[in-house]
Amino acid sequence: MRLYIGLVHFPVYNKNYQRIASAITTIDLHDIARLARTYAAKRFFVITPLDDQQRLAERIRSHWTNGYGARYNRHRKEAIELVEIVPSLEQAIDAIRAMEGEAPLVMATDASRQKHRAMSYERARCIIRSDRAVILIFGTAWGLDQSVMERADYVLDPVLGRTDYNHLSVRTAAAIILDRVAGR
């Protein structure tokens, strides 16, 4: 498995479907880094073009990997070490290409139905298991901008539970999706 995770803060939608850059949420970094460590992702890219947001993410990263946090909680250190902060999805892809010798497949997640493109979890699981490099990307705020969807090679089915309600947080949706596509 050569799985990478990306959390996209730009371009994403706000509540009114305008294209924005969202703010870093500390708890998303912690929760998704721990998921990355749990499901053996090779790296967790935090994607934001904003300087101050990159600095914030960097400060969180160094607190838990070199600072007091690293001594306080070594389990957290092991997870946060997977975090890499990059300004764009393209730069995450470049970083993966440099490590893997090939560009990764881009697999996007989306809470709304993209009728023509949606891919089942079973199929996603096969692709990830086939040992192709894959970056699984999650959108913050009201979801990934259409331009990111068009850049993606695949778009996963929305997460459904037992009802038609699909308004989960990105943290909990990422947990369910990772368990489905990368669990044992």
Next chain:
Amino acid sequence: MRLYIGLVHFPVYNKNYQRIASAITTIDLHDIARLARTYAAKRFFVITPLDDQQRLAERIRSHWTNGYGARYNRHRKEAIELVEIVPSLEQAIDAIRAMEGEAPLVMATDASRQKHRAMSYERARCIIRSDRAVILIFGTAWGLDQSVMERADYVLDPVLGRTDYNHLSVRTAAAIILDRVAGR
């Protein structure tokens, strides 16, 4: 399915394995309420004996069900409406007994291995599907106190991904567990 969820703030362990009452985390209430709604749980009990913490949880609940939040985001309202604040696990059980006409089975979750008691997700899924009333309980802080474990009828296997790392947040662990035991 007659599934209930409980988030226990007392008695739980702190980092040094002392018994404590943990503080309410707003984000846990939101994330787990949305999971409850997604997986058709009938109610989500927030369990804390502390008056000020009960008031805090109540304030969150009314903001999103009656206050500004209810108008701002109706999806959140639908989820937060499932929240009920009770002082103890026993009172959650009593409330379920009053609704269902029978006491629920208590299914505890635990990140550490309880060798003699751990139950598989498959078995848990069968029990939940059998239409017995069940309350699935999650511990905050460093997990459920031993006395709660002893009270439980079942203890679920810890969540494992592809590694032996099992230090997820309660929010993301709850997401994975609910998808495994109550997903389609």
